[in-house]
Amino acid sequence: MKVGLSVTIATVAFILLVVVIGEALILTYSHDNYSSSISDDGQLCEITSRGAHCYDVVVTAGSMDSPSAVYIYYDERYGSAHETVSVAVGARELTEESYVKQLVKTLNVRSITNVSIINAEEAAGILSGDGNGIALISLSGALPDTVYNGTSDSPVIRWIESGGRLYWAGNVLGKYIAHDNGSVTEVPNGTSLFLGSECIDSERTESYSRIDNRIGKAYSLISNDTRYSVIASKLPEGTQCLGFGFTDGLRSSSCIVSVGNGTVCIIGGDYSDYQRIDLAQIVASGLSPLTNIIDHRTGTVSGKTVTEITRGGSVYVYIGGDLTVYAELHEAV
Amino acid sequence: MLFDDSRSFLCKGIIIALAVGLAARFAIGTLLSYNYDVFSWALIISNIEAGNGLYDVTGYNYTPVWGYILGIFAQFTEVLGIDVLAERFPELIFTEAAADPIFPHLAFVTTVQFNIAVTTLIAVFDVLTGYVLYRFVCDIYGDAKKAKICAAIWLLCPFVITVGAVGGMFDCISALLTMLCIMLLVKDHEFLAGAVFSTAFLLKFFPVFLFFIFIAYIVAKHRNGDYIGRMVKAALGFGIMALIILAPQIAAGQLGDCFSFITSRVTTSTTVIGDIEHYAAPIAYVLILILEIFIAYRFLKTDHKNLDRSFVWSSFIGILILFIYPSTPTYVLLLTPFLIMTAFVTDRRFRTPMYILMVGTTIFSLSSNAMSLTSITMYTDLLPFDTWMQIYTWFDTRVMGMTVANLMAYIGGTIQYAGILIALYHAFKTLLTVKEECGYNGIHQ
Structure with a gap:
C-alpha cells in the first residue's frame, strides 16, 4: 500500500510539475x-x-521602407460592412474587434511595434496630414464619413495621393460610407474614386494556383481567397499594379496598386486568419507595386x-x- | 505465463504489450496523421514561440493545461532540430473547399518529424496511463495479475493507438488525471485530489461531471468524522491549482478565452454539426447533470460492503453517462480505462461493449481518409501524389448519398454508439436492480 501511495503521489507530482514548468516556459518566449x-x-x-x-x-x-507609423481604423460606434464568417466548432468568433487585436500582435511579431488603433475622429486628424511613409489599415469594409464622403475630394483619397499606404480588407473598396449611428450608405462607383475604374466585385471565387512571380512563395503568403480583390485587367491603362499570392485567373489574393504618390493594397477575401497573417506580412515587408x-x-x-x-x-x-x-x-x- | 501475480509491473505480457503497442504507435504515427488536429499543435507551438502565448492570436481553443504541455513540447521540437513544423501546400487547397464541414480538411501539412514527435509525446502519456491503470487495479481490487492484463489491454487497444498516433489527441491524459484523482480520494489525500481534479477540468471539461460523486464519496467515507474539513481541503487544492494554472490568463484579462471551447458551442452555430450542438448538446448535458446527481445521491444513501470499489463503480457509471450524447472517438478515451477495468475485473458483461468500441471507435478515428496520408505524400517518396489523388478520389466517391469517408465515419460512429448503449444498458440494469453497494456486486471472475 505504501509503495502504491508513493507511486501515485510521484505521478501526480510529475504531471503537476510538467504543467507548471510548461506554463513558466511559455512566459519566457518573446520577440527578443x-x-x-x-x-x-x-x-x-x-x-x-x-x-x-x-x-x-x-x-x-x-x-517600400518600413512604415513610420501604422494605424488601424476601428470604431465600434460606426457601421461596418464586412460579412460574419464561420469558424470551426469550438473556436472563438472572428469579429472585427478580435481581428484588430490579433493583427496588432501579428504585426509585433514582424517587428512593427509603432501600431495604434484609431477611431473615426482620430482617423480624420491623421488623414488631414501628409501620408508619406504612413500605413492605414481598414478592416471594416466601410470608411467613416469623417474621412470619406463619396467624392474624389475625400480626405482619405487626398491622403493616399500624398504618399499614404492604405491596406484594405473586408468588402469592396469605396463602396460604403460608415456613420456614427451604426449605419452605412452605399456609394455608386466608389471603387473608381480610389482606383480609377470599377475593378472590384464581390463574387466568390476559388483560387488554387500560385501566381508565378515568386512573391507568394518567397513571403509565405497563405490566403487563397480572391473575393474583393482587384481585377487588374480592368484598371486604367498605365496603372502600376502588382498582384501576388494565389489567383483564380482573373483576380489575385492580394494586389497593390499605385495611387498618386501612395499605394492601395487590397487583401482579398472575407475575414480569416490566413488573411490576417498575409496582411501583416505585406505591411511589414514593404511590398510595393514595383517590388522585384x-x-x-x-x-x-x-x-x-x-x-x-x-x-x-x-x-x-x-x-x-x-x-x-x-x-x-x-x-x- | 504472460501475466503473473508478482509485485513487479514488468512481466512477459507487459513487455510484449509495451513493445507491440509502441511499435504500432510509431508505425501508424509515422504513416498516418490527421493534419486538421495535428496542425493545431504546430500552430499553437508557433504562436507560443512568437511570444503570443496561448490566447493572443487564434489557434488554441481549449482550457490552458494542454497548452502548457505543448509549451514544454516546444522545447523538445527546438532541441531536436525540427525546423519546419508544417507548410501550406497549394496542391491540397482544393481539399479545403471540397470537405464536408463535419470533417474539415486543411492544406497545411505537418512534417513527418513533427508527427513522430507528437506520437512520442502521446505515447509517453499512454504508457503512464497504462501504469497508473495497473496501480489503480492493484490498489482497489488487490489483483496484480488482472491489473497487468488491464494495462496490457490499454496499451494494445486499437483506438487508443489511433486516437493518439493519427489524431495526436491528448484525451488519455484526461483519463490519467481522473484515475489519479480517484486514487487520491481513496487514500484520503483530498487536497492533492482537488489539485488534480482542477488540472483535469482545465485540461478538458468532461471530468467536471464527476464532482457530485466525488463529494458523495467524501461524505460517505467520513460520515461520522470531519467530512466538511476534508471537502474544504479538496476545495482549497482545486482553487489553488486553478489559480496557478489560470494566473497568466487572469493577469492578461483573457479568462473568457480559456473557456471559449465550451461557450462557443452553445452560442454559435455555423455548420450542421454546430446547429445540432446548439440545440441538442445543452439539453443532453442538463440530462447528464441530473443523472450524475442521481448517482451521487444513490451512492450516498446506499450501504456499501466495500466503499472504495463501489466508488470506482459509481465513477465508471458517471463517466459512461457522459456518452449518452454521441461523442467523437477522442472523448471515448476518458471512459476506456474504467471500461477495461470493469470488463476484465468486476463484470464480464462489459467485455462485449468494449470489443464493439474497439471496432467502432477505431473505424471512426480512421475516417479522416486520404488526408491522413498527406504528410508522407508531401514530404517523402513513400506515396506519390498521383497515387494519393487516387486514394482521395476513392474516399470521395459517393455511396448512398455520401462519400466513402463520411460513410466510414457514420458506420464507425454508429458502432461506437451501439457499444456505449450496450454498456449503458448493463450499467442501468445493475444500478436499478441491485440494491446493495450501488450496483457493485463483487469481482465476478
Whole structure:
C-alpha cells in the first residue's frame, strides 16, 4: 500500500510539475528570442534564433521602407460592412474587434511595434496630414464619413495621393460610407474614386494556383481567397499594379496598386486568419507595386547563422516559414 | 505465463504489450496523421514561440493545461532540430473547399518529424496511463495479475493507438488525471485530489461531471468524522491549482478565452454539426447533470460492503453517462480505462461493449481518409501524389448519398454508439436492480 501511495503521489507530482514548468516556459518566449542584421557591406545577413527554425531572406528592389507609423481604423460606434464568417466548432468568433487585436500582435511579431488603433475622429486628424511613409489599415469594409464622403475630394483619397499606404480588407473598396449611428450608405462607383475604374466585385471565387512571380512563395503568403480583390485587367491603362499570392485567373489574393504618390493594397477575401497573417506580412515587408525579387535564401538556424546575400536591395528576414515567429525588414545598404 | 501475480509491473505480457503497442504507435504515427488536429499543435507551438502565448492570436481553443504541455513540447521540437513544423501546400487547397464541414480538411501539412514527435509525446502519456491503470487495479481490487492484463489491454487497444498516433489527441491524459484523482480520494489525500481534479477540468471539461460523486464519496467515507474539513481541503487544492494554472490568463484579462471551447458551442452555430450542438448538446448535458446527481445521491444513501470499489463503480457509471450524447472517438478515451477495468475485473458483461468500441471507435478515428496520408505524400517518396489523388478520389466517391469517408465515419460512429448503449444498458440494469453497494456486486471472475 505504501509503495502504491508513493507511486501515485510521484505521478501526480510529475504531471503537476510538467504543467507548471510548461506554463513558466511559455512566459519566457518573446520577440527578443530572435534577431537579424545586415553587415555594413550589405553582403551578409546574420540571423539568431532560440532553437531550430527555418528562415527566409528575401532581397528585393523597388520595395517600400518600413512604415513610420501604422494605424488601424476601428470604431465600434460606426457601421461596418464586412460579412460574419464561420469558424470551426469550438473556436472563438472572428469579429472585427478580435481581428484588430490579433493583427496588432501579428504585426509585433514582424517587428512593427509603432501600431495604434484609431477611431473615426482620430482617423480624420491623421488623414488631414501628409501620408508619406504612413500605413492605414481598414478592416471594416466601410470608411467613416469623417474621412470619406463619396467624392474624389475625400480626405482619405487626398491622403493616399500624398504618399499614404492604405491596406484594405473586408468588402469592396469605396463602396460604403460608415456613420456614427451604426449605419452605412452605399456609394455608386466608389471603387473608381480610389482606383480609377470599377475593378472590384464581390463574387466568390476559388483560387488554387500560385501566381508565378515568386512573391507568394518567397513571403509565405497563405490566403487563397480572391473575393474583393482587384481585377487588374480592368484598371486604367498605365496603372502600376502588382498582384501576388494565389489567383483564380482573373483576380489575385492580394494586389497593390499605385495611387498618386501612395499605394492601395487590397487583401482579398472575407475575414480569416490566413488573411490576417498575409496582411501583416505585406505591411511589414514593404511590398510595393514595383517590388522585384533579386535574391531569396532559405536555410535552418539554431542559435546563430550567417548567410550571403546579394547586395543592393531591401532585405526582409523571417523565421518559421508559413508559421512565422519573427520577421524584420532591413533597408537597402 | 504472460501475466503473473508478482509485485513487479514488468512481466512477459507487459513487455510484449509495451513493445507491440509502441511499435504500432510509431508505425501508424509515422504513416498516418490527421493534419486538421495535428496542425493545431504546430500552430499553437508557433504562436507560443512568437511570444503570443496561448490566447493572443487564434489557434488554441481549449482550457490552458494542454497548452502548457505543448509549451514544454516546444522545447523538445527546438532541441531536436525540427525546423519546419508544417507548410501550406497549394496542391491540397482544393481539399479545403471540397470537405464536408463535419470533417474539415486543411492544406497545411505537418512534417513527418513533427508527427513522430507528437506520437512520442502521446505515447509517453499512454504508457503512464497504462501504469497508473495497473496501480489503480492493484490498489482497489488487490489483483496484480488482472491489473497487468488491464494495462496490457490499454496499451494494445486499437483506438487508443489511433486516437493518439493519427489524431495526436491528448484525451488519455484526461483519463490519467481522473484515475489519479480517484486514487487520491481513496487514500484520503483530498487536497492533492482537488489539485488534480482542477488540472483535469482545465485540461478538458468532461471530468467536471464527476464532482457530485466525488463529494458523495467524501461524505460517505467520513460520515461520522470531519467530512466538511476534508471537502474544504479538496476545495482549497482545486482553487489553488486553478489559480496557478489560470494566473497568466487572469493577469492578461483573457479568462473568457480559456473557456471559449465550451461557450462557443452553445452560442454559435455555423455548420450542421454546430446547429445540432446548439440545440441538442445543452439539453443532453442538463440530462447528464441530473443523472450524475442521481448517482451521487444513490451512492450516498446506499450501504456499501466495500466503499472504495463501489466508488470506482459509481465513477465508471458517471463517466459512461457522459456518452449518452454521441461523442467523437477522442472523448471515448476518458471512459476506456474504467471500461477495461470493469470488463476484465468486476463484470464480464462489459467485455462485449468494449470489443464493439474497439471496432467502432477505431473505424471512426480512421475516417479522416486520404488526408491522413498527406504528410508522407508531401514530404517523402513513400506515396506519390498521383497515387494519393487516387486514394482521395476513392474516399470521395459517393455511396448512398455520401462519400466513402463520411460513410466510414457514420458506420464507425454508429458502432461506437451501439457499444456505449450496450454498456449503458448493463450499467442501468445493475444500478436499478441491485440494491446493495450501488450496483457493485463483487469481482465476478
